[in-house]
Amino acid sequence: MPFGYNGKILHVDLTNQEWRVEEPGEKWYRTYWGGSAFASYYLLKLLKPGVDPLSPENVLIFACSVVTGTPLSGWNRYTVSAKSPLTHAFGESEAAGYFGPELKFAGFDAIVIRGRSAKPTYLFIKDGELQFRDAKDVWGLDNFETMLRIQEEVGDKRARVASIGPAGERLIRFANVSNDVEHFNGRTGMGAVLGSKNLKAVAVRGAKRMESAEPEKVKEIAHWHNARIKTHPLNVMLTHFGTPGIVKGLNAAGILPTRNFREGVFEGADKLNADAYAAILHSTGTCWSCAVKCKRRVALDDEKYPLNPKWGGPEYETIAALGSMIGNDSLPAVARGNQLCNLYGMDTISMGNLTAFVMECFENGILTEKDTGGRKIQFGDPDAMLWLIEEVVHRRGIGDILAEGVKTASERIGGGSEQFAFTIKGNDLPLHDGRGKTGVALGYALSSTGADHVETPHDPGFQGDGVVNLYALGLLDPVEPLETDSAKVRFFALGQKAWGINNLLGICNFTSVPVHAMTFHNLVEALRAVTGWDTSLYEIMLAVERSMVMSRIFNLREGLGPEDDRVIRRWHEELPGGHLQGQKIDEQEFRRAIDLFYELSGWDRRGRPTFGKLVELNLEWLQAEMP
Amino acid sequence: MTMRVFVNLYSTLRLDRFSDAEVELPGDATVADLLDKLQIPLQDVGVVVVNARSGTFQQKLQADDRITLIPPIGGG
Numbered sequence: 083m084p085f086g087y088n089g090k091i092l093h094v095d096l097t098n099q100e101w102r103v104e105e106p107g108e109k110w111y112r113t114y115w116g117g118s119a120f121a122s123y124y125l126l127k128l129l130k131p132g133v134d135p136l137s138p139e140n141v142l143i144f145a146c147s148v149v150t151g152t153p154l155s156g157w158n159r160y161t162v163s164a165k166s167p168l169t170h171a172f173g174e175s176e177a178a179g180y181f182g183p184e185l186k187f188a189g190f191d192a193i194v195i196r197g198r199s200a201k202p203t204y205l206f207i208k209d210g211e212l213q214f215r216d217a218k219d220v221w222g223l224d225n226f227e228t229m230l231r232i233q234e235e236v237g238d239k240r241a242r243v244a245s246i247g248p249a250g251e252r253l254i255r256f257a258n259v260s261n262d263v264e265h266f267n268g269r270t271g272m273g274a275v276l277g278s279k280n281l282k283a284v285a286v287r288g289a290k291r292m293e294s295a296e297p298e299k300v301k302e303i304a305h306w307h308n309a310r311i312k313t314h315p316l317n318v319m320l321t322h323f324g325t326p327g328i329v330k331g332l333n334a335a336g337i338l339p340t341r342n343f344r345e346g347v348f349e350g351a352d353k354l355n356a357d358a359y360a361a362i363l364h365s366t367g368t369c370w371s372c373a374v375k376c377k378r379r380v381a382l383d384d385e386k387y388p389l390n391p392k393w394g395g396p397e398y399e400t401i402a403a404l405g406s407m408i409g410n411d412s413l414p415a416v417a418r419g420n421q422l423c424n425l426y427g428m429d430t431i432s433m434g435n436l437t438a439f440v441m442e443c444f445e446n447g448i449l450t451e452k453d454t455g456g457r458k459i460q461f462g463d464p465d466a467m468l469w470l471i472e473e474v475v476h477r478r479g480i481g482d483i484l485a486e487g488v489k490t491a492s493e494r495i496g497g498g499s500e501q502f503a504f505t506i507k508g509n510d511l512p513l514h515d516g517r518g519k520t521g522v523a524l525g526y527a528l529s530s531t532g533a534d535h536v537e538t539p540h541d542p543g544f545q546g547d548g549v550v551n552l553y554a555l556g557l558l559d560p561v562e563p564l565e566t567d568s569a570k571v572r573f574f575a576l577g578q579k580a581w582g583i584n585n586l587l588g589i590c591n592f593t594s595v596p597v598h599a600m601t602f603h604n605l606v607e608a609l610r611a612v613t614g615w616d617t618s619l620y621e622i623m624l625a626v627e628r629s630m631v632m633s634r635i636f637n638l639r640e641g642l643g644p645e646d647d648r649v650i651r652r653w654h655e656e657l658p659g660g661h662l663q664g665q666k667i668d669e670q671e672f673r674r675a676i677d678l679f680y681e682l683s684g685w686d687r688r689g690r691p692t693f694g695k696l697v698e699l700n701l702e703w704l705q706a707e708m709p
Numbered sequence: 710m711t712m713r714v715f716v717n718l719y720s721t722l723r724l725d726r727f728s729d730a731e732v733e734l735p736g737d738a739t740v741a742d743l744l745d746k747l748q749i750p751l752q753d754v755g756v757v758v759v760n761a762r763s764g765t766f767q768q769k770l771q772a773d774d775r776i777t778l779i780p781p782i783g784g785g
Contacts, residue, residue: 313765316755316781327752331780334721356752519782540782545719547758547777563720598756598763661721 085295086612087111087148091120092190092212094205096279097138097197101212103190111191112615113700115625116147118174118585120192121163122632125172126707128196131639135167135271136253136278138198144185144244144284145193147588149612151186151292151370154304155311156593158183158370161267161585162244167278168255168271168432168487169508171640172530172633175258175272178369178590179265184242187288199280204245206236206285217282222248224425225260226393232285245283246273247427249475253277255487256432256510260424264367264377264394268429270509270531271487295614303608307593307600308373316597320376323356324366325398330355333406335542336660337518339511340406341461342438343504343652346515347660350411354401358413364391374592380417387414389421396420396430399535402513403434408441408467415464419471426475432487435510436474437467439488442502449495453480504650507532507642514540516653517665520566520672524574527647527676530633536584536591539577541570543597549573551595552580554602554619564665566675575682582626628699631691635704644689647676710736712772714743719779722749734770741766743776755781 089111091104114123121143133139142164149157160182166173185193189210202217215235220228225247232243242261250257250273257273258266267273276282294300311317319327332338333351340348352358359378367377378395382388396404396417404410404419423430441461443449451458454473459466473481484491488510492503504511509532516523525538544552544561555576559569580596583589583605593599606619637646649667656666680687684695690709696702711733718726726747734743740757744750744766756779757764770776 310765313767314763315751315757315766318766319752319755319781323752328781331721331753331755331782334724335780335782337782542720542782543756543779545779546717547761547775548719548756548779550758550761551763601763661724 084108084111085614086152086292087191088186088189090190092193092207094193094195094212095197096195096199096203096281099199099214111148113625113628115586116150116191117145117161117176117588118163119625119629119632120145121161121174122172122629122636124194125163125165125636126632126704128194129165133165135165135170135173136274138279140165140275140278142195142272142275142279143192146182146186146191147586148191149609150588151183152294152300152612153371154300154608155307155372155374156369156590157588158372159588159590160185161588162259162272164272164275166270166531167253167274169532171507171532171642172636173270173272173275174531174633175267175269176536176585176588177259177261177265177267179261180370181242181244181261181265181286182588183370184286184288186292187290188286189288189290193284195279195281198278202280202282204232204281204283204285206241208287209289220282221251224248225427226263226425228283229263232283236285236287238287241285241287243283243285246276247425249427250274250277252475252477252485254428254474254485255490256429257427258429260427263392263424265369266424266429268431269534273427294612296611299611300608303604303611306604311373311593311599314599317374317592317599320374320592323359324376324378326359326378326401327356328398329401334661335518336657336662337515338406339402339513339515341409342407342442342502343511343515343650345659346518346657346662348406348411351406353411354405354413354416362389362414362417369590372590372593376592382414382417384414387412387418389414389417393421394424399513400430400434403431404437404467407434407438407513409461410464410467412464415468419464419467422468422471426471428471428475431512432510433471433474434513435504436484436488436491437470439492439502439504440470440484441466443495443499446498446502448497448499455479501651504652505532506649507646509533511650516649517657517667518542518662519563520570520667521561521563521574521577523649523653523667523672524571524675524679525578527649528578528679530630530637537578537581539574539581539596541573541577544573544577551598551601552577555580566667566671568678571675571678571682575679579623579626582630583622586626586629624699628701631695631699631701632704634691635707638690638709639707641709644676647689712736712738712770714770714773715775716743716747717775717777719777720782721780722753722778738770739766740764740768740770740776743770749778753780754778
């Protein structure tokens with residue numbers, strides 16, 4: 083009997099409304115472990131290169147890990163993956179909340195969805211059985227109404243619903259997947275893939291609980307972990323202030339992305355930080371079995387920016403995306419924009435980048451009021467942001483072009499707009515400035531999903547003795563956040579895999595080893611106690627690397643190459659002010675760091691994993707897939 | 710009874726303060742007491758390391774301890 087997981091993968095054929103269960107066996111689970119690796123495995127096996135991401139041929143995966151649903155703080159995340167309609171490359175996004183554990187309790191470790199339903203459909207998975215259900219009454223509804231209606235239709239208020247809003251239905255390229263309108267698989271446009279398949283939602287409900295091989299040991303580690311979280315600095319901050327707590331520090335450090343990454347200091351940051359948040363804070367929330375409680379709910383009785391506590395509160399990324407990034411210092415407007423995006427089902431990181439792009443085009447006369455039916459779109463105007471959200475989600479006027487994402491929109495707009503369109507591998511940038519964190523810059527350049535802030539070590543946290551929690555990886559030297567030398571590449575290569583454990587196993591970064599909330603020793607002890615496997619940190623690190631190499635090969639197959647492993651032009655220019663005034667990333671030095679990463683990783687000069695690397699990772703089967 | 714500890718501050722915690730310093734504290738002081746003395750709000754600290762071991766706010770300090778403090782400037 084497997085411990086920690088079900089041993090069952092649900093395969094769904096939407097075209098023929100059929101389903102079957104695959105039982106891949108223990109060796110498969112121990113090779114791939116979960117999340118991003120399960121996703122890469124099925125994308126590589128089932129998808130041919132060159133497929134239109136919005137065609138029925140695309141494959142959509144919901145994946146937990148072998149340990150999701152184990153009651154440790156933060157062990158509740160799940161992956162949604164497909165070929166991305168935003169980047170035309172590997173698409174992947176994680177979300178926390180309650181959906182992942184509930185999917186496990188319903189009897190499955192992952193869902194692999196193919197084809198396209200002839201009419202709007204949603205899936206209801208309960209206790210090992212699947213129902214295809216007519217979505218005609220929920221199609222067109224926002225995420226909140228969709229959740230309520232589906233819970234009513236299936237007769238269970240505790241069913242967990244992962245859904246798309248109107249943005250996903252209308253194939254907005256950065257549409258997301260929502261669960262509880264509080265947790266989002268936000269990045270790379272996974273919501274548009276659901277929309278293209280006429281799939282409105284996946285609802286799950288299960289009565290079982292996951293069994294561990296050594297339940298007493300798991301309980302003991304969970305107890306230790308929760309006690310640590312209650313006194314651990316970052317978690318104390320997150321419990322009291324949530325992620326808005328980092329606005330102040332980033333601004334003081336001179337790396338709060340401001341006005342389309344032009345600056346790193348925002349004059350209105352005090353109005354966006356944790357202290358300001360208190361004025362709209364309604365209550366706090368958490369995710370399944372997590373002691374941190376970092377979620378924020380907001381409320382405001384205001385005619386212009388009304389806020390409903392059931393529609394989610396902005397996290398750091400959104401505060402910067404819809405705030406400093408567009409020169410907006412109104413937190414209620416940020417929160418309103420966030421709630422609209424949540425209801426419609428659009429990624430706030432992409433929406434903020436898109437708004438900033440339009441604003442800079444306006445500032446430079448590339449877009450004018452003629453393009454927007456008379457509406458001015460200027461930095462500092464929050465109502466322009468709210469207006470753009472409506473135009474995009476309804477695909478009205480210029481909104482129809484912008485709905486294709488910054489990269490495609492700039493190609494269509496032309497006129498020099500490309501110089502203000504900042505994406506990496508076609509993905510919009512999370513709100514971290516690589517000029518002050520070169521490890522993050524390397525992460526943005528090298529991630530298979532394009533710019534991705536959860537797949538990379540944030541190097542300022544590893545200065546001085548801050549690196550102590552990575553000693554177990556053999557990293558004994560302090561990290562210099564501004565360097566791109568060989569020591570940084572060594573740190574990055576190991577740090578990236580340490581963070582990669584989280585996407586593989588569905589663990590929240592905030593409760594994980596790199597931020598000092600866990601130790602490698604107790605992580606491995608917990609994995610042993612859950613699965614019963616005599617595993618080790620070495621085996622886990624190999625699994626993370628396997629996962630990263632698989633998504634890399636997916637991208638190589640799609641035609642991506644070393645020229646796509648880069649950062650944005652603006653980061654090669656000097657920061658104009660603040661604590662890091664004059665700081666920039668030297669383009670040639672950065673390229674050398676990328677090349678060194680290839681070499682260190684066992685990749686060739688074109689960034690392709692060598693056959694030796696595939697052998698090391700037990701991935702010989704992928705040699706035939708190499709372009 | 711007082712004791713001396715060695716403190717390293719990083720990034721923005723250095724602004725208007727110091728990078729390395731010796732600090733005098735009461736003999737029964739904790740990391741939180743140290744932050745209080747340096748007038749560093751708890752929310753400004755993301756990582757505490759005491760003698761090359763990951764530490765907490767409640768941790769009791771001893772003479773000659775080496776404390777590293779880093780602000781929370783990562784994640785999202």
